[in-house]
Structure formats: structure tokens, C-alpha cells
Amino acid sequence: MDSLYVNKAVAAVLTAGIAFFVTGLLGDELIRVEVPKKPAIVIASAEPAKAEGGAKKEGPDPIEPLLASADPEAGKAYTKTICVACHNFQEGGANGVGPDLYGVLGRKIASKPGFDYSSALKAKQGVWTYDELNEWLYKPAAFAPGTRMSFAGLPNDKTRANVIAYLRSLSHNPEPLPKPTDVPKQAAAAAPAGGEPAKPSFDAMLVSADPAAGKAYTKTICVACHTFDKGGKAGVGPNLWGVVGAPHGHMAGFDYSSALKSKQGPWTYDELNQWLTSPAKYAPGTRMSFAGIPSEKTRANVVAYLRTLSDNPEPLPKVEGATPAKAEAPVAAGGGAAAKGGDTPPPMTDKGGPASGTPEPASK
Ligand code: HEC
Ligand code: HEC
Incomplete structure (x- = not known):
């Protein structure tokens, strides 16, 4: 309890620099306020990569x-x-x-x-x-x-x-x-050969992310190793209640790898994004045997869900000029990253590494 409180306090101070407090919005109403208009199922087709914006066609692009x-x-x-x-x-x-x-x-x-x-x-x-x-x-x-x-x-x-x-x-x-x-x-x-098309920043995606979809995703994958409830026990991995804004290796008594323990400071949104993109790249030697979530949108949903696991969730990042409704517009791409020092997450890459998953099995 105490350490959770301290973590939160530390996190609050650190996060203050990158985001505004919108405490009025926080709390139980949060999900209702921020869930975008689309239903969770859109996750499977809502890749934001279509930089042209505008009309989204049904189905995939030509392969x-x-x-x-x-x-x-x-x-x-x-x-x-x-x-x-x-x-x-x-x-x-x-x-x-x-x-x-x-x-x-x-x-x-x-x-x-x-x-x-x-x-x-x-x-x-x-x-x-x-x-x-x-x-x-x-x-x-x-x-x-x-x-x-x-x-x-x-x-x-x-x-x-x-x-x-x-x-x-x-x-x-x-x-x-x-x-x-x-x-x-x-x-x-x-689909330029050399890279991804322009995308909204992770912050912008987070603002419009769908915590309910993130939760559903964690139930297909992460629950194999993690619990998410307050006071939940460690499994193969630590309990994840309150992890956003908490220090790396936040669960007392969990035997973290030195790879993760050597990381300084609290888990910011940006770091969670990098971690979930590729745990092994973010913390070489980590014990989390999970290849990563290649879809940035899914990562944003998952991080948005992790954020809700708190009595007092961290504020969302402030994205310049972005309201939740338009946060996906490519226009927002520069603004969000700038707000936290310009460090955008590594581009999704399926090269050179266990590419793994956007595993979204619909059921077991
Ligand atoms: C195969 C088991 C496994 C799976 C699957 C897994 N994790 Fe983990 N996770 C771990 C382990 C083990 C650690 C501790 C890593 C270390 O000490 O290096 C960890 C650590 C973490 C941490 C850091 C916690 C802290 O206290 O610093 C986060 C956040 C996290 N996992 C999120 C997730 C999410 C979200 C998913 C699903 C997308 C997931 N994990 C899937 C085993 C797993
Ligand atoms: C939960 C179980 C499950 C998972 C996970 C799964 N599949 Fe399937 N797959 C099936 C079943 C069942 C069928 C037969 C579907 C039917 O008859 O309607 C099938 C059919 C197929 C077919 C058509 C084969 C044929 O002979 O016509 C392809 C191709 C395929 N799957 C590829 C994949 C790939 C690639 C993945 C991973 C990205 C995957 N599947 C994941 C259960 C699964």
C-alpha cells in the first residue's frame, strides 16, 4: 500500500511534465468518456496506417x-x-x-x-x-x-x-x-519498401484508444502470465495493477530479471509502448517470453487498459490540437511526440526478430 502510494506520487510528479492533469475527468467515468465511437471489434481492421486519411475501405490492402x-x-x-x-x-x-x-x-x-x-x-x-x-x-x-x-x-x-x-x-x-x-x-x-507510412504518434493513439479492447486483448495473451486485479498474485509475471507510472519492477517480492531491474524511473506511456513492441529489445535479457505486439493500435489499447488499473489513473498524454475524435488524423503525428521530447517508439518491424504477435484469437 505504502509503496503504491509513493509510486503514484513519484509518477505524478514525473508525469506532470508531459501532460496536464485533467482530474475532473478521471475516475469511473473515464471509460465512458474516452471510449471512441467505434466498437471494440474494429480493432481487427482499424490499422491507422492509411495515411491518406478519409475513407476507409473494407478489407485489406492488396498484399x-x-x-x-x-x-x-x-x-x-x-x-x-x-x-x-x-x-x-x-x-x-x-x-x-x-x-x-x-x-x-x-x-x-x-x-x-x-x-x-x-x-x-x-x-x-x-x-x-x-x-x-x-x-x-x-x-x-x-x-x-x-x-x-x-x-x-x-x-x-x-x-x-x-x-x-x-x-x-x-x-x-x-x-x-x-x-x-x-x-x-x-x-x-x-506501402513504401523502406518504412512505414506516416502514422499518428503513440500519444495521439493513446488518447483515442479503447481500454475495453485492450482488456479483451490481455485476456487472450497476457493472462497466461499476469494478473491485473488489485492485490493480485504474481504468476509467471508480476501483477500489473498500478504499473503505469510505477517504477520498473514495481511489484514487491517479484523476482525480476536484472535486465528489468536495471531500468530507471517509472513506466511512462512511451516506455510501455517500447516494451510491448519488443520486450527483448527494450530490456535484453528480460524474462518476459513474449515476442511483442506489432500493431501499434493494439499496443495503445493495451496501455490504455493498463492505465485504468489504478485508483487514480495517470492523466492521458496531452496531444496538441487533438481531441479524442480527431486524434487519428495524420495531422496529429508531430504534436504528440513533441510533448514528451520527441522520442517516438521504434517503428513496428517484423524483421530481425521473433515477429510474433498481433495475436487476436477470437476465442479459445
Ligand atoms: C510468457 C509469460 C508472459 C506473457 C505472455 C506476458 N508477460 Fe509481461 N512479464 C512476464 C515476466 C516474467 C515479467 C518480468 C520480466 C523481467 O523481470 O524481466 C513481465 C513483466 C511485465 C511488465 C513490467 C512489470 C513491472 O513490474 O515492471 C509489464 C508492464 C508487462 N509484463 C506487461 C505485459 C502485457 C501487457 C502482456 C500481454 C500483451 C504481457 N506482459 C505478456 C511474463 C509475461
Ligand atoms: C483457434 C484455432 C486456429 C488458429 C489460432 C488458426 N487457425 Fe487457421 N484454421 C483453423 C480451422 C478450424 C480451419 C478450418 C476452417 C473452416 O473449415 O472453416 C482453418 C483454416 C485455415 C486455412 C485454410 C486451409 C485450407 O486447407 O483451406 C489457412 C490458410 C489457415 N487456417 C491459416 C492460418 C494461419 C496462418 C494462422 C495464424 C495466423 C491460423 N490459421 C490460426 C483453426 C485455426
């Missing part, structure tokens, strides 16, 4: 432009965190909850012998092309309503491209990659 630079190894690493719960990937591998996926690219849809497909998937004609895998993995339930694959989808374009590139490699004679000339210009522009 072809991304495939050329996709990283099958990162895709493989990702499948190991999520898909292996239900799928094998070896030649001749057994069907599990889902069918074996060796050679799935170019294979007739719903055709693995011995697997009992839903009629939703069986009703689909033709073979799995890049485009079809793209739509399927973006949101299985939208591609084949009624499917039995209980997996919410992979909203991150880059991760999806990596996974498809990996699926492509599962063959003696992989399909050719799509020709760059097939690539629609517009799509290529939206």
Missing part, C-alpha cells in the same frame, strides 16, 4: 506490394506464436484443430483430405491465391462467414505479408512471387 519485401522467417516466427495452436506446417503433417498447411498456397480451398471443413469454407471456389490468403488472414470471419477458424485476424499488413511469404515457402516448388508490375500504383505508394 502484392508487400510480398516482395516480406520476410518469411519473421512470418514463420509469428506462426509459431499463434497458428501452431491449431495448425501443422510440415509436409504430411497431421490435421489439428485446423488443417495441415504445407503447400496451402495454390491448393484448392478446403481440400486437405481428412479434415472436416465448415461449409462456409467448403463453399469457396478455386485455390488459395495470394489475394485470397490476404483476405482470409486479414479477417477469417469476413472472408468466410461461419468459418470454424476462431482467429480474429491479422490486421497488420506487414505481418500478414510475412506470414503469407512463409506459407509460400512451404512447398518443393514455391509459386512465383507476384510481379511488381501487377502492383497497383496507389497500393505501392501506401
